[in-house]
Structure formats: C-alpha cells, structure tokens
Amino acid sequence: MWKAIRRTALAWAWVASWGGPLWASEDGGELLRVDLWQAGYTIAVFVVLLLILSRLAFRPIIEGIHKRERFIRNSFEAAQRDRKEAEARLKEYEGRLLAAHDEASKIVEESRRDAEVMRRRIEEEARRNSEYLIDRAKREIGIARDTALKVLYDHSADLAVSLAMSALKRQLSPEDHQRLMLDALRELGDQPPLASSN
Amino acid sequence: MTGLATMLATGDPMQHIVPHEIFRVGRFHFEPWSWGPFVLKDYIPFTSHMLMVLITAGLMLVIFPLLGRRYPMVPKGVHAFFDTAFEFVREGVARPALRDHTDRFMPFIWTMFFFILINNLLGILPLDAIATLIWRRSHLFGTATAGLSVTAGLASITFIAVHAVGILEQIRRQREHGLSGLGAAGRGFVAYWYHLVPHVPGVLGVLLFPFLFVLELIGALVKPFALAIRLFANMMAGHVVLASLLMLVPILRSYFDWELATVTIVGCAVYCCLELLVALIQAYIFTFLTCLFIGAAVSPEH
Numbered sequence: 001m002w003k004a005i006r007r008t009a010l011a012w013a014w015v016a017s018w019g020g021p022l023w024a025s026e027d028g029g030e031l032l033r034v035d036l037w038q039a040g041y042t043i044a045v046f047v048v049l050l051l052i053l054s055r056l057a058f059r060p061i062i063e064g065i066h067k068r069e070r071f072i073r074n075s076f077e078a079a080q081r082d083r084k085e086a087e088a089r090l091k092e093y094e095g096r097l098l099a100a101h102d103e104a105s106k107i108v109e110e111s112r113r114d115a116e117v118m119r120r121r122i123e124e125e126a127r128r129n130s131e132y133l134i135d136r137a138k139r140e141i142g143i144a145r146d147t148a149l150k151v152l153y154d155h156s157a158d159l160a161v162s163l164a165m166s167a168l169k170r171q172l173s174p175e176d177h178q179r180l181m182l183d184a185l186r187e188l189g190d191q192p193p194l195a196s197s198n
Numbered sequence: 199m200t201g202l203a204t205m206l207a208t209g210d211p212m213q214h215i216v217p218h219e220i221f222r223v224g225r226f227h228f229e230p231w232s233w234g235p236f237v238l239k240d241y242i243p244f245t246s247h248m249l250m251v252l253i254t255a256g257l258m259l260v261i262f263p264l265l266g267r268r269y270p271m272v273p274k275g276v277h278a279f280f281d282t283a284f285e286f287v288r289e290g291v292a293r294p295a296l297r298d299h300t301d302r303f304m305p306f307i308w309t310m311f312f313f314i315l316i317n318n319l320l321g322i323l324p325l326d327a328i329a330t331l332i333w334r335r336s337h338l339f340g341t342a343t344a345g346l347s348v349t350a351g352l353a354s355i356t357f358i359a360v361h362a363v364g365i366l367e368q369i370r371r372q373r374e375h376g377l378s379g380l381g382a383a384g385r386g387f388v389a390y391w392y393h394l395v396p397h398v399p400g401v402l403g404v405l406l407f408p409f410l411f412v413l414e415l416i417g418a419l420v421k422p423f424a425l426a427i428r429l430f431a432n433m434m435a436g437h438v439v440l441a442s443l444l445m446l447v448p449i450l451r452s453y454f455d456w457e458l459a460t461v462t463i464v465g466c467a468v469y470c471c472l473e474l475l476v477a478l479i480q481a482y483i484f485t486f487l488t489c490l491f492i493g494a495a496v497s498p499e500h
Contacts, residue, residue: 031216031434036238037346041248041341042351049255049301050309057262058305061284064269066301071271 217245218337250342295493318477353422364495393498
C-alpha cells in the first residue's frame with residue numbers, strides 16, 4: 001500500500017519536473033507573456049468576423065427572431081382577444097340559456113295552466129253534454145209516457161164503450177159515443193196516475 | 199490509446215498549452231520591444247493559437263451565414279439547435295444586463311460568445327494528437343483560449359467596445375440636448391469619463407473626485423485584465439491537468455500493469471466532460487461580464 005503511494009508520488013514528481021517553470025517553454029512561447037502580434041491578430045480576426053457576420057448572418061437572424069417574436073406577440077394578443085370574446089360570448093350564451101330555461105319553465109307552466117283550463121272546460125262540456133242527454137232522455141221518456149198514457153186512455157175508452165154497448169145492447173150514436181168518451185176521459189183524468197209511469 | 203499515451207509521455211504537458219510558432223511572416227526594422235508581460239517581436243510569428251483562431255473564424259463564417267440565409271419561423275433540426283443557443287445568449291446572458299439596448303449589441307455579443315465557445319471546444323478535441331499521428335508534425339493545433347495573447351486580444355476588444363459604446367451614448371445624449379458636431383463629441387467624451395465616478399454630494403464629492411476618478415480608471419483597466427486572466431487560467435489549467443493525467447498512463451502501466459492506468463484513462467474521459475462544462479461556462483462568463491460592462495457604460499446612471 002505505502003509502496004504504491006510512494007511510487008505514484010514519484011510518478012507525479014517526474015511529470016511535474018517535465019513541465020518546468022510555467023512562464024517559459026522550450027519553443028520560446030512564453031505562457032504568461034502577451035505577444036502583441038498575436039493579440040492584434042486576434043483583434044483583427046474578430047473585427048473582420050464581426051463585420052462579416054453582422055451583415056451576412058446576425059442581421060437576418062435577429063430579423064427572423066424579431067419576426068417570430070412579432071408573430072408570437074400578435075398570436076398571443078389575438079388569442080387573448082379571442083379568449084375575451086369567447087368569455088363574453090359564453091356569458092351571453094349562459095344568459096340566453098338561463099333566459100331560455102326561464103322561458104321554458106314559463107311555457108311549461110302556461111301549458112300546464114292551459115291544460116288545466118282545457119281539462120276543466122272538457123269536463124264542464126262533458127258534464128253539460130251528459131246533463132243535456134239526461135234531460136233529453138227524460139223528455140223523451142216523458143213523451144213516451146204521455147203517448148203510452150194516451151194510447152192507454154184510447155184503448156180504455158174503446159174498451160169502456162164496447163163494454164157499455166154490450167151492457168146497453170144498443171147501438172150508440174156518434175154523439176153519444178163522443179159524450180161517453182169525454183166523460184170517461186174526465187173520470188180517468190181525475191184518477192191518480194199509474195205507479196209504473198213515474 | 200497506447201500510441202497517444204506514449205506520445206504524450208515523451209513530451210512536456212505545457213507543450214500542449216503554449217502557442218507554437220508554425221512559420222514567420224515578415225521582418226521589421228525595429229528592435230524587439232517588451233514591457234512587463236507585453237512583447238512585440240520584430241517579426242510576426244504565425245502560431246498554433248493563431249491557426250486555431252483562423253479555423254474558428256472559418257467555421258463561424260461557414261456556419262452562421264448558412265443559418266442566417268433562410269431563418270425559419272419555426273426552427274427545426276440544426277436551426278433549432280442554434281436557435282436555442284442564440285436565444286440563450288440573447289435572453290439569458292445579454293438581456294439581464296443590456297435590457298432595452300440588447301438587440302443593438304447582439305451581433306457583437308453573439309460573435310464574442312461563439313468565438314470563445316468554438317475556440318474552447320476545438321481545444322478539447324485531440325486535433326494535435328491526430329495531426330501528429332497522420333502527418334508526424336506536432337504542435338500544429340492547440341487551445342487558443344489557453345493562450346494569454348489571444349485572451350488579452352479578446353479582453354482588449356471588450357475594453358475598446360465598452361468605452362466606445364459609453365462615449366457614443368454620451369455623444370448621442372448631448373445631441374439630444376441640442377449640441378452637434380465637435381461640441382457634442384467633446385462634451386460626450388468628457389461626460390463619459392465624468393460619469394465613471396459615482397456622484398458624491400457636497401464639498402466631500404469635489405475633494406474625493408480625483409481619487410475616485412483614478413480608482414475608476416484602475417478599475418476600467420483591471421476589468422479586461424481579469425477577463426483575460428480568467429479565461430486563460432481556466433482553459434490552461436484544465437488542459438494541463440488532462441495532459442498530466444494522460445502522461446501518467448505509461449508510467450503507471452510500467453509499475454502496476456494496466457489496473458491504475460485504466461483508472462486514469464477513465465478519469466481522463468470523465469475530466470473531458472468537466473472540460474466541456476468549463477468551456478461552456480467560460481464562454482458564458484466572458485460574454486456575461488462583457489454585457490455587464492457594456493450595460494454599465496450605456497446606462498451610467500445605474
């Protein structure tokens with residue numbers, strides 16, 4: 001272990017001894033010296049490079065970047081405008097939707113009321129129709145009863161006349177016949193009505 | 199890998215960092231001059247770092263005009279990749295410091311960022327090792343940003359740009375106040391240096407002004423110096439460590455066979471990933487600080 005460390009240290013010392021002083025090298029290129037020709041050359045190359053690149057490269061590049069920035073800015077502004085517009089439109093549509101909802105509720109309510117009114121009207125009409133039908137039926141029944149009574153009276157009169165003729169064994173004149181019939185009717189009218197006719 | 203390790207083991211780790219002269223251009227009739235770290239030789243040495251700067255410039259001249267030819271509204275593929283980088287530099291690096299002035303300076307900022315980044319990334323590629331294996335010619339390539347001369351050049355550009363922009367801004371303001379021509383230029387120039395000093399009210403401000411002005415001048419010089427040293431030191435240190443680690447491989451192999459050597463190689467691979475991160479971070483920091491300095495020069499009231 002110590003042997004290895006000693007050997008490594010020796011190796012480093014060997015390498016360090018090669019380097020020599022930092023400020024001078026074998027080829028005469030001195031590390032901490034500023035050769036004005038080299039410095040001037042660097043400045044000249046840089047200036048020429050700057051002039052050429054400014055014209056041929058960096059100006060178009062910066063114009064391209066500006067163009068892109070303008071495009072992005074415009075797109076951003078347009079997007080913001082569109083967003084505001086969309087928000088306004090959304091609010092408007094929400095308002096409209098709310099109004100439509102209210103209107104629909106009103107319509108439904110109105111329809112319900114109309115339906116209720118119609119139902120009542122139909123019920124009333126049906127009730128009136130039924131009452132009318134009942135009344136008519138009653139009237140027809142009354143007429144039928146009166147007709148039936150009349151037929152019954154006539155038949156009863158005829159029967160009474162034939163009974164009377166048989167009893168008297170003689171032929172009645174028309175005047176007698178009429179007088180007898182009127183008497184019979186009068187008597188019949190004085191009698192109480194039949195239970196079945198009611 | 200053995201070949202590469204052996205090749206590396208025969209050299210000096212600093213040889214992969216320092217600029218190497220490839221050929222010389224011209225011969226001038228003046229004595230070589232030096233002052234402190236600055237050296238002016240009587241010839242122009244075309245170095246490996248200068249070649250890397252040239253390669254970087256060539257790559258940028260090919261890639262970026264092609265990208266800018268038809269810049270799409272919705273980038274895809276390669277455009278999307280570079281668009282992300284452009285937007286990152288514009289919005290993440292420049293905008294916080296430059297605010298409304300951002301787009302005025304974007305060509306400069308982009309050039310600076312990609313110039314440093316591509317130089318840093320090219321430095322990570324083992325171009326020199328490949329060239330040595332193919333052409334048997336070493337030290338053709340290197341890491342330009344690991345050379346103080348190149349980073350000093352870049353920092354000088356920032357220094358000049360910052361003060362030029364600041365003075366021009368002051369001149370523009372003078373023109374807005376109705377002045378024109380030399381009057382505006384002169385007053386703008388003076389106003390810029392005057393505004394370097396923070397405002398202190400009263401007599402104390404008048405008394406402190408010369409001291410503060412000198413301090414600000416020193417600060418103005420220190421800023422590019424710090425920029426140059428930071429980029430240089432970070433890029434240089436990483437490459438020295440990497441080269442040193444690789445040079446350990448044949449030595450460790452001779453002592454421990456392949457076990458420790460393999461660990462070192464894997465460590466180097468991991469360290470390369472870290473270097474990738476350092477390359478990005480250093481490009482970011484250099485550009486960000488440049489933006490901060492320009493921002494301060496354009497808006498001295500802040």
